[in-house]
Amino acid sequence: MGGFGWFWGKKLRTWVKLAYGVKNGSISPKTILRPAGAAPADRFGSRFDGRTQDDFLHVMVDGKAFVAGVSPDRAAMWSRSLHADYTSSESYRALFKSGLLLSEMEQIDMLVTGLPVSQYMDEDRKKALSESMTGIHTLTPKRTVEVKKVKVVPQPIGGFLDFIARTDEDIEDARVLVIDPGFFSVDWVVISNDEIHKQSSGTSLNASSVLLEEVSRLIGKDHGAGVNIETIEHAIRQEKSFILVLGQKVEISPYIQEAKKTVGPVVTESIQKALRIESKMVDLIVLVGGGAVFFREAVQESFPRLRTIMTQDAVYSNCRGFWLMGAAYQ
Numbered sequence: 001m002g003g004f005g006w007f008w009g010k011k012l013r014t015w016v017k018l019a020y021g022v023k024n025g026s027i028s029p030k031t032i033l034r035p036a037g038a039a040p041a042d043r044f045g046s047r048f049d050g051r052t053q054d055d056f057l058h059v060m061v062d063g064k065a066f067v068a069g070v071s072p073d074r075a076a077m078w079s080r081s082l083h084a085d086y087t088s089s090e091s092y093r094a095l096f097k098s099g100l101l102l103s104e105m106e107q108i109d110m111l112v113t114g115l116p117v118s119q120y121m122d123e124d125r126k127k128a129l130s131e132s133m134t135g136i137h138t139l140t141p142k143r144t145v146e147v148k149k150v151k152v153v154p155q156p157i158g159g160f161l162d163f164i165a166r167t168d169e170d171i172e173d174a175r176v177l178v179i180d181p182g183f184f185s186v187d188w189v190v191i192s193n194d195e196i197h198k199q200s201s202g203t204s205l206n207a208s209s210v211l212l213e214e215v216s217r218l219i220g221k222d223h224g225a226g227v228n229i230e231t232i233e234h235a236i237r238q239e240k241s242f243i244l245v246l247g248q249k250v251e252i253s254p255y256i257q258e259a260k261k262t263v264g265p266v267v268t269e270s271i272q273k274a275l276r277i278e279s280k281m282v283d284l285i286v287l288v289g290g291g292a293v294f295f296r297e298a299v300q301e302s303f304p305r306l307r308t309i310m311t312q313d314a315v316y317s318n319c320r321g322f323w324l325m326g327a328a329y330q
Contacts, residue, residue, distance in 0.1 A: 015290065016069060016095050017316060019323035020103045029323040031316050032102050034069035035237060036183075038094035041065040059097040059139050061090050068098035071234045086184065087115070087129050100137060100145045108147045110329040112322035114155035116185040118203035126152050151325065154196065156180035156189045158321030159288020163311050165324060174283040177306075179271065179299060180318065181291035183208045186267045190275070190282060200278050204270045206263055208291050214259035215252070219243075223250060256294070264298025272302060282306065290315035 016036045019029040034057070041058065044067050057069040086092055100108075111133060119125050130150045137145050156178040163178075164171070175192040186204045190197040212229035220226030223245045235243045235252060242249040275282065285308040287296055292314045300308050311317040 015315065016099060017319040018099050018102055019316065019319040029320065031319065033315065035071045036095060037070045038066055038068035038091040041067050057098045057101060059094055059101060061093050061097065066094035068094040071237065096133065097137060097139050101139050101143065106145060108145065110149050110151065110326040111147050112151045112153065112326040114153050114158055114318060114322065116203045117154045117187040117189060117201050120154040121198065154189055155187050155318060156288060158318035159311055160191060160286060161321030161324050162317040163286050163288065166312055171284060175280060177282040177285045179285065179287050180289045181207060181295045182289060186295065188271055190278065197278065200274045202270065202274045204267045206266045208294065211259045211263045211294060214262055215255045218255045218258055219245060219250060223248065260294055260297065264295050267295060268298050268302035284309065286311065288314060288317040
């Protein structure tokens with residue numbers, strides 16, 4: 001049986017994250033991490049040395065050639081979509097098709113993906129995403145993939161399933177707050193007795209993209225010129241400690257630390273307000289996703305009496321959990 005778990009990665013260093021493989025009795029998916037940039041192929045320049053761009057993934061979207069799986073700052077005159085209708089954008093579909101391409105499969109029995117919690121509550125949006133991913137997809141002139149069934153879940157659920165599979169914690173009777181900080185949104189769910197408490201779960205748009213905007217503003221204030229968030233994001237992805245601003249090296253870390261102090265408390269205040277309707281306080285907080293490290297301090301300061309746990313290899317936590325859900329499909 002072919003199984004495939006796919007997750008649109010949303011963290012400070014924005015990634016497409018995949019967990020996929022064939023269900024053969026042992027649940028050990030392959031995982032792939034690629035930058036989450038996608039744009040029409042004609043927006044990308046050629047290398048100065050004339051060589052081909054061997055890190056590009058080429059897919060077709062509505063008959064148009066797209067490049068996907070590259071750093072978002074590589075495309076000229078192409079703005080990344082950061083809005084509620086992102087899942088219907090050409091860039092999203094290009095990244096979706098790049099995920100199918102990377103899976104090296106011709107047929108997928110079950111594909112699992114996630115939506116921000118607030119969007120998951122919208123049945124029409126959830127249905128539209130599922131229908132758009134189901135069926136036969138033309139990836140390139142010579143490659144097609146058939147997706148037989150799609151399951152859409154709230155994004156933090158993948159991380160929670162991964163946490164359960166990789167921990168010795170006894171949480172059978174616990175109320176767990178799962179927080180998934182991403183690039184476009186920070187999502188959280190309250191889970192108790194295997195049920196999601198929808199009324200106290202939610203989404204904040206003060207996510208990693210807002211944090212990067214604050215980093216840019218702070219740099220501009222100190223150095224006379226800001227930098228776009230894609231440049232900062234690319235530097236972090238490449239694990240560089242600095243960026244160039246007007247020809248001068250500027251350390252990034254101090255500005256990230258300062259931005260965290262501004263953005264983090266705004267997010268945790270939204271979570272605290274949502275939890276007020278709970279008849280009983282949660283017992284444990286689980287931080288999932290690659291952006292968790294940037295919000296951990298704010299969460300611990302806002303909930304000092306609760307234990308906060310970060311999942312192992314958090315960047316893969318959601319897609320690994322989606323794989324577990326897909327592999328359980330009969």
